[in-house]
Amino acid sequence: MAKLSIVVPCYNEQETIPLFYPAVEKVVRQMPVETEYWFVNDGSSDQTLAELRKLHDQNPERVHYVSFSRNFGKEAGLYAGLEATTGDYVVVMDADLQDPPEYLPEMYQEISSGEYDCVGMRRTDRKGEAKFKSFLSNQFYNVINKISDTKIVPGARDYRMMTRQMVDAVLSLKEYNRFSKGIFNWVGFKTKYLPYKNVERVAGTTDWSTWKLFKYAIDGITDFSEAPLSIATWIGGLSAFIAVIGIIVVVIRHFMAPAGSAFGWASLVCIMLFIGGVQLFCLGIVGRYIGKIYIQTKKRPIYIVKEKK
The missing domain is CATH 1.10.287 (Helix Hairpins)
Known part of the structure; x- marks a missing residue:
């Protein structure tokens, strides 16, 4: 039986973790895979680590976590999670359930066929998001795809399922300043994107302000374009x-x-x-x-x- 590793970067997600785990479990238990969870606590200032300890104590064989000494950013959390995985397939998800778990069976069906190395999710709308933030996001995709050789699919999320070969390729890039959306495309491999409508957070508030997203976009441009x-x-x-x-x-x-x-x-x-x-x-x-x-x-x-x- 194939093994599926689920990577979940977390920063101040004490409210969403108790909702995330049962929602994903309900889906993956119906899939023909063995699963493991790797939660990454990115220096949270709330009770995120306490919630992860509870989950691990309840399921020590399947639920694991990595806790950083301080906040290193989502990119570091994603890298640490990928590095810890042992599965044949690896999926990256956000703890706020904006990455709908119900798509996991379809993603697995596509990738296990051997035709694709990666199956990602792409938002077709931004319902519930501030119009100004949506405008900036759309402009970012327009700009970077014009000035960079590495093309990024508009609306593409980090939510994606990858083969072990692709994960190893991503991990081989040891750069400190990381922009995963670009890295996932730079390493190549055949990728299919599944469209879905935007889903709002189930609880808590996002830490991604407009300013942080702007700085992240600048990092992406300077990382993948001269x-x-x-x-x-x-x-x-x-x-x-x-x-x-x-x-x-x-x-x-x-x-x-x-x-x-x-x-x-x-x-x-x-x-x-x-x-x-x-x-x-x-x-x-x-x-x-x-x-x-x-x-x-x-x-x-x-x-x-x-x-x-």
């Missing part, structure tokens, strides 16, 4: 070209109208501020990439485990 560096180069080149044109205009005006050649200090200050702003903007882009290189060269661990059972 386009921002090209933009900085083109902006610098354009500024230099405009400066040369300006010099030519000033020289011509000086000889044609010497008396009126002065432009005034206000215009000069504006030009200096504009050029300075462009330079700082370009330096910021370059600095973003250099910062990632700096962190990577430190070779710090992606996460630190405090407790594991």
Whole structure:
């Protein structure tokens, strides 16, 4: 019998864990698989770890958890969960039940046929989500798919079932700054996406604010595209070209109208501020990439485990 590993990154999910486990169990017990759970407590400040300990005590053979020494982020939690799994197939799910468990049998049927290496879920709408957040999300997919060779399916979730071969390929990428949506596509393998309508959280509140999602999107762009560096180069080149044109205009005006050649200090200050702003903007882009290189060269661990059972 095939073994299915279920990875669940958790951060302040004390309210959802008692609802998540029975909901998933109801589905997987009807599937022809042996199952194991790997919950990852990402430095939660509530009673998430206590809830995981209860689950483990009730089912020590099937329910396991990894608890970090502090909050390392969802990407680290996902990586730690994948690293701990032993199943032939691995599925990643959120504890808030926004990833409907009822799709697990269909996902397993598709992947066990041998035709696909990965079966993912793709949201077809964003009902219940703030319109501004939905707008930013849609724009992110538009931008990254235009500037990156690694294409990301709009609406695709981390909720996906993968073969052991694909999981091992994902784990072989040891980069510290991780963007799993891009990594899942970068490693290749044949993937099928199943559409579904958006589902709201069963309890609690999301920790993903608009600002955090924006920063996450910037990480995704800089991890999988060099386009921002090209933009900085083109902006610098354009500024230099405009400066040369300006010099030519000033020289011509000086000889044609010497008396009126002065432009005034206000215009000069504006030009200096504009050029300075462009330079700082370009330096910021370059600095973003250099910062990632700096962190990577430190070779710090992606996460630190405090407790594991």
